[in-house]
Amino acid sequence: MRTVLNLLILLLLAGCAAPKQQDPVKEINKEIAAGNFTRAAELVDSLVAGGQIGELQQRNLLFIRDSLHRVKLDFNKTKEEIVEWIENNRLFTPSDSLIDRWELSKALECRVIDGEKRYFRNAAPNLFRVDASARELSPVSPPSxxxxxxxxxxxxxxxxxxxxxxxxxxxxxxxxxxxxxxxxxxxxxxxxxxxxxxxxxxxxxxxxxxxxxxxxxxxxxxxxxxxxxxxxxxxxxxxxxxxxxxxxxxxxxxxxxxxxxxxxxxxxxxxxxxxxxxxxxxxxxxxxxxxxxxxxxxxxxxxxxxxxxxxxxxxxxxxxxxxxxxxxxxxxxxxxxxxxxxxxxxxxxxxxxxxxxxxxxxxxxxxxxxxxxxxxxxxxxxxxxxxxxxxxxxxxxxxxxxxxxxxxxxxxxxxxxxxxxxxxxxxxxxxxxxxxxxxxxxxxxxxxxxxxxxxxxxxxxxxxxxxxxxxxxxxxxx
Incomplete structure (x- = not known):
């Protein structure tokens, strides 16, 4: 999933004239793309603390760090919590193959953060709003x-x-x-x-x-x-x-x-x-x-x-x-x-x-x-x-x-x-x-x-x- 983080990284790359500044920024981009948010935040802190970047670049870096926090707040559910919500609110237990299929179709929104798969905070109710096959498995009306x-x-x-x-x-x-x-x-x-x-x-x-x-x-x-x-x-x-x-x-x-x-x-x-x-x-x-x-x-x-x-x-x-x-x-x-x-x-x-x-x-x-x-x-x-x-x-x-x-x-x-x-x-x-x-x-x-x-x-x-x-x-x- 592309996020605003990618765009800000590109802006930073365009604004970093000195070659020595490019490698750390590219490394941040690489870590974010891999879902390694903690490592990316550490690299941001290191660049900012180094004092070798301009004010605009520093602010962009701080917003990238802030955005990592925003994404983690949005993707704060575990697979167990998703299954529990479905069991309690839709009255059936989804199989692992169903979960995989819903993820692949993007009906169940998730991403990997620091090595763990995390689901969007409203991924479970959204599934029954957007996926007809999921609704057919439940006797309960879809969420509003x-x-x-x-x-x-x-x-x-x-x-x-x-x-x-x-x-x-x-x-x-x-x-x-x-x-x-x-x-x-x-x-x-x-x-x-x-x-x-x-x-x-x-x-x-x-x-x-x-x-x-x-x-x-x-x-x-x-x-x-x-x-x-x-x-x-x-x-x-x-x-x-x-x-x-x-x-x-x-x-x-x-x-x-x-x-x-x-x-x-x-x-x-x-x-x-x-x-x-x-x-x-x-x-x-x-x-x-x-x-x-x-x-x-x-x-x-x-x-x-x-x-x-x-x-x-x-x-x-x-x-x-x-x-x-x-x-x-x-x-x-x-x-x-x-x-x-x-x-x-x-x-x-x-x-x-x-x-x-x-x-x-x-x-x-x-x-x-x-x-x-x-x-x-x-x-x-x-x-x-x-x-x-x-x-x-x-x-x-x-x-x-x-x-x-x-x-x-x-x-x-x-x-x-x-x-x-x-x-x-x-x-x-x-x-x-x-x-x-x-x-x-x-x-x-x-x-x-x-x-x-x-x-x-x-x-x-x-x-x-x-x-x-x-x-x-x-x-x-x-």
């Missing part, structure tokens, strides 16, 4: 996906309200209040050290997210970014106290309103290919949006009969929804190219398939961009990602490929509502991915693509997700 209960979908979409724009329909508004809390573990940093946090905050959108208001904060001093940033955040600082967790929270309210576009009413108007919008949102954005031979060949085969931008969207959306089931995902910071990962592993969570869809559309000359935040359905509150597609003469149309998967629901036009629509139970935070923060973050992010949980750092380095926790509490006013 990220799609909310049908009753919530029906309630959200039954009463569309016509708008002035042709083909566009507005859904009833949902008013929500939120308390978002981020708690850094006790003694995660020494007493008196300053903790810096960026908390997610709702964006202002004239159509879908309005009446955004900050109500209260845990710290009297804060910095609220504006909507020019890809990630809308609220920044605060607080000194750590020995033996006590450090708590940050914000209260805010907002109004969310879903919308749906009838694609049959959207005329196939040619794009203005000279516009900044077209150039920006049909471009590659590496490492996760790239027009590789794999992407080109698959997209061309899927869209061979599509002539208009709407038909291209329909073809790509239907293919992804039918062929890549939802599965709990590795941390994005450990994946070198997310769309390629989805294709290779034949599964993906909401953000992974959204990036695949965006990449396919951009390659075909259809402007597409990332959006994300939270799904806020009562009883189904969670992180969530989706996309928007631009049609000339219509504007930006929301597309939630992840909600398009799963069984049919008794609404019109069924799950394909999400091909050109979004419900009112959303908290919209990000208008792009892998963007900058305000104020700028000094150290590498815990989440290098998305921003929903927050970010934390102190004087020495970034604090990863295992050093803090988060909680979203919502109340609904209608």
């Amino acid at each position: 996906s990220d799609v909310p209960r049908d009753a919530l979908l029906i309630g959200a979409f039954n009463h569309k309200i016509s708008s002035d724009t042709k083909g566009k329909y507005l859904l009833p508004e949902k008013k929500m209040k939120a308390r978002y809390t981020l708690t850094v573990n006790a003694d995660a940093v020494p007493e008196g050290e300053l903790l810096k946090v960026w908390l997610p905050f709702p964006r202002k959108d004239i159509d879908r997210q309005t009446n955004v208001e900050l109500l209260a904060t845990s710290q009297p001093d804060y910095i609220l970014s504006d909507d020019k940033m890809a990630h809308t955040s609220l920044y605060m600082e607080q000194k750590a106290v020995a033996g006590e967790p450090t708590v940050f929270w914000i209260d805010f309210q907002f109004t969310s309103r879903g919308e749906w576009f009838d694609l049959s009413e959207i005329a196939p108007t040619p794009y203005d290919k000279s516009s900044a919008l077209f150039r920006t949102y049909t471009a590659e954005q590496k490492p996760h949006i790239g027009f590789s031979p794999t992407i080109q060949a698959l997209t061309d085969s899927i869209t061979r009969n599509a002539e208009t931008p709407v038909e291209i969207l329909q073809a790509a959306y239907r293919y992804i929804a039918s062929n890549y089931p939802w599965a709990s995902a590795l941390e994005y910071s450990t994946i070198a190219n997310i769309p390629e990962y989805v294709i290779e592993n034949r599964k993906g969570d909401c953000g992974q398939v959204a990036l695949l869809l965006i990449t396919m559309l951009r390659y075909k000359g259809v402007p597409a961009r990332w959006q994300s935040g939270w799904m806020t359905h009562p009883g189904e509150v969670n992180l969530h990602d989706w996309a928007e597609v631009y049609f000339e003469g219509t504007g930006w149309v929301p597309v939630d490929i992840s909600f398009g998967r799963g069984p049919e629901v008794p609404i019109q036009p069924g799950r394909e509502f999400f091909m050109s629509g979004i419900d009112s139970y959303r908290l919209y935070i990000n208008s792009g991915f892998s963007g900058e923060f305000y104020p700028p973050k000094k150290y590498p992010r815990s989440e290098t693509v998305d921003f929903q949980r927050g970010e934390v750092e102190s004087g020495p380095w970034n604090l990863y997700f295992d050093q803090w926790r988060y909680r979203m509490e919502l109340t609904y006013n209608n």
